[in-house]
Amino acid sequence: MLALPSFQSYFGLLSDSPSARASLSGNIVSVLQAGGFFGALSSTYFSGRFGRKSSLLASAVIFLIGITIQSTTGIGMSARVGLKVLYFSRFFAGVGIGLLSALVPTYVSECSPRAIRGRCLGSIPLGIALGNMLAFWVNYGASLNISPGQMQWRLPIIVQIVPGVLFLFLMFFQPESPRWLAERGRYEEAAAVLAYIARRDQDDDAIVLTLHEIRADLVGRQNLSLITQVRKMGESKVIFLRCIIPSIAIIFQQWSGAIAITYYTPQIFASLGLSSTSSTLLDTGIYGVVKFVVTCFTLTHIIDSWGRKRTMIYGGLVQGLAMLWIGGYTGAHPNEGIGPATYISIVAVYIYAVAFSVGWGFTPHVFNAEVAPGHLRQLVLSLACGTDRIMTYALAQVTPTMLERISYGTYLVFGITCLIMAMWVYFFLPETTGYALEDIKYLFEKDLIIRSLEDAPGGRIFIGTRRAATVHELKAIDALSTDSCEVLKDLKSQSVGELVQGGSQKWDGDIII
Numbered sequence: 001m002l003a004l005p006s007f008q009s010y011f012g013l014l015s016d017s018p019s020a021r022a023s024l025s026g027n028i029v030s031v032l033q034a035g036g037f038f039g040a041l042s043s044t045y046f047s048g049r050f051g052r053k054s055s056l057l058a059s060a061v062i063f064l065i066g067i068t069i070q071s072t073t074g075i076g077m078s079a080r081v082g083l084k085v086l087y088f089s090r091f092f093a094g095v096g097i098g099l100l101s102a103l104v105p106t107y108v109s110e111c112s113p114r115a116i117r118g119r120c121l122g123s124i125p126l127g128i129a130l131g132n133m134l135a136f137w138v139n140y141g142a143s144l145n146i147s148p149g150q151m152q153w154r155l156p157i158i159v160q161i162v163p164g165v166l167f168l169f170l171m172f173f174q175p176e177s178p179r180w181l182a183e184r185g186r187y188e189e190a191a192a193v194l195a196y197i198a199r200r201d202q203d204d205d206a207i208v209l210t211l212h213e214i215r216a217d218l219v220g221r222q223n224l225s226l227i228t229q230v231r232k233m234g235e236s237k238v239i240f241l242r243c244i245i246p247s248i249a250i251i252f253q254q255w256s257g258a259i260a261i262t263y264y265t266p267q268i269f270a271s272l273g274l275s276s277t278s279s280t281l282l283d284t285g286i287y288g289v290v291k292f293v294v295t296c297f298t299l300t301h302i303i304d305s306w307g308r309k310r311t312m313i314y315g316g317l318v319q320g321l322a323m324l325w326i327g328g329y330t331g332a333h334p335n336e337g338i339g340p341a342t343y344i345s346i347v348a349v350y351i352y353a354v355a356f357s358v359g360w361g362f363t364p365h366v367f368n369a370e371v372a373p374g375h376l377r378q379l380v381l382s383l384a385c386g387t388d389r390i391m392t393y394a395l396a397q398v399t400p401t402m403l404e405r406i407s408y409g410t411y412l413v414f415g416i417t418c419l420i421m422a423m424w425v426y427f428f429l430p431e432t433t434g435y436a437l438e439d440i441k442y443l444f445e446k447d448l449i450i451r452s453l454e455d456a457p458g459g460r461i462f463i464g465t466r467r468a469a470t471v472h473e474l475k476a477i478d479a480l481s482t483d484s485c486e487v488l489k490d491l492k493s494q495s496v497g498e499l500v501q502g503g504s505q506k507w508d509g510d511i512i513i
Contacts, residue, residue, distance in 0.1 A: 002028065004143055007153040011079045022400035030396035031087050033389045035066075035094020036101065040385035043102035044378050045226060052107040052177040059099035060168035064161060066093025071158045074150070094389075100167075102385035106378050109369035110177040111197060114436055118308075121366040122299040129295040129357065131163065133288035140285045179374065182214045183223065190214070217374050217438045229379045238444045239373055245429070246368035246384035252421035253364050254391035256319055257414030258356045260399040261287075261349070269346065290350050294357035302358060307433040308367045309425060309455050315359015316422030320415045322352035327411030360421070370432045370440055431455035435471065442474040 001007055002025045008014050013021055039059070047055040069089035074082030104124055112120035138156050146152040178197070181190035191211050195202040198210075224232065233243045302311060329345045372380035402410040430443040430451045443451060447468035453459035454468060 001139060001153050001156050004139075004148075004153050006148040006150070009148070010074060010150060010153070011083055019401070019404055022404050026397040026400050028086065028090065030393040032090040032094035032097065033393035033396060035091035036098030037094075037386050037389035037393065039095035039098025039100075040102040040382050040389055041098075042095075043099050043382040043385070044229070046099070047103055047106070047180070047378050048226075051180055052103055052110070053171065053174060056100060056103050056107065056171055057168065059096045059103065060164055060171065062096030062099065063093050064096075064164045064168070066090070066096060067157065067160045067164060069093075071154060071161070073157075098385060098389055101388070102382040103378075105365055105369040106381050107177055109377070109437065110179040111175065111193075113197060114434075116304075117370070117437075118303045118366050118433060119299055121369055122295075122303050122362055124365045125357075125362045126292075126295050126299050129288075129292040129361070133285075133292040136285040136288035178211075179214055179218075179377075182211065183218055183375075187211065187215070213436065213438045214374075224375065226379070229376055233376060233379070238441065239376075241444055241448075242371050242373050242441070243376060243380045243383075245371055246364075246380055247387040248424075249364045249368060250384050250388045251391060252417065252424065253360045254388065254395055255414065255417040256316070256356070256360055256421065257323055257352075257411070257417070258319075258361055259392050260395050260410075260414070261352070269349070287350065287353055291353045291357045291361070294354045295362060298358050298362050303362065303366065304433060307431045307455075308363050308370075309429060309431045309452075310457060311359045311363045312367070312425045312429075313359075313422050313457065315355045315361075315363070316418050316425065318355035318358075319352055319360065320418030320422065322348045322355065323411045323415030323418060326352075327408045327415055329408075330411060331408030360418075367429075367432060370435075370437065373441065374437060426452070426456045426459070428452055439471055439475065442471045442478075445469075445474055 005014070008021070013024060016024070039062075043055065046058070050058075066089050070086065070093065073086045073089060077085065105121065108120050108124065109117065135156065138159055142152050142155050146155065175193045175196055176189070178190040178193040181187075181193065191202050191207055194207050194210055195204065198204070198207060200207055232239065234240050298311070306314075325348045326345050329342075329348075333342075368381060368384055369377070399410070402413075427449060430448065432440055432443065435443070450463050450466055451468035453463050
């Protein structure tokens, strides 16, 4: 929308200098992220007090109010006042988006069958990719088929009401999170939701065992205040590590350049030599299609077969190489128009989109929801989402200025970041695919680097004959020392002896989520 002359004309921006327009573009984009930051941080309180479902419904209402105000921006007011209203409405809508984006990963992870949890969590970035693709094509269609005027830039705002209404309506029919219900002591309701998720009877052994696992994980951790949750983030080295990894992953994801390219794709294509607005918007639309198609393929064929770790390693390496090529080309051929190397660089943008959709655009949403401790999951993910909004805010502010002033250096910064984050995953993150959420903690208990290298492609070169303790071994040790089995007294389940003496391995495949 920012690239449309009709928008710039309506708000009197055509007479501004390129640097002034770049600054204004950054402000308009980033103010939504500022609202998203506050929405994300508030998600812990609201979802803990009122539940995941109620908070998600509230986020949809807030979003729809913000979009409605945006749609009427400038009507009956001066351009200066109109810009202020645009800022406010984007901030207000951002609160709803931040609340929603922090809650959805938690809700999906807590309601997904373990066997397809990766694909269920993967539907989140798939939805983002679909939204981006549709937004790109709505913008292109508006620029091509609607004559310059208010409706040319208002329509892309108005159509956002459609997914907002769909989400609000469909969310009414979804169940509450079974883990939240169990945390509140509403065990019968939690069992009913688990039975609904698994399509089994409420008295089924697998339902009983899954509820036992959830209750055992919550022993001494129910109804924690926000301050207590913050303190418990540092109660042990393992807990702290699991709490900080999602935010680190988000920082890497943002500084890989993907969000900057998403918001400023037309300007980036223009910097590569494409000059007309329609051409840059068309290429932007194709970019959105590429990301969506690859995300669909990743969801159905890659995320659960390759695993979380390999997708982030391979994706990060290819992203980095693509960015370094674009930076090298832009630095070596500034302002030379379109040539053969220009098209190679445009292809590199699409290769970057493919790599991002396979790895870092997709997997962190899955990995973060899995690695966060169960009793602190919403707080950890809200902090990660807040970090996401702060980083997006910062990048939305600085990217147009970076493209204006240092040009090729922008791509080099992103490319180097991509290579660093691939190495971080290779050496320091274990594979989480296939483990129950309550078992993820064992992956970080001992020998983290050895376990991470065991799971990395070619990693055994670095560790030789050393190996990390298996999850089953660590669970057996934990079972002998824990007293959390007391929760079994109120459940229809196997005896404590059966569960402790090898039972965890026997039942492992029957845990629902």
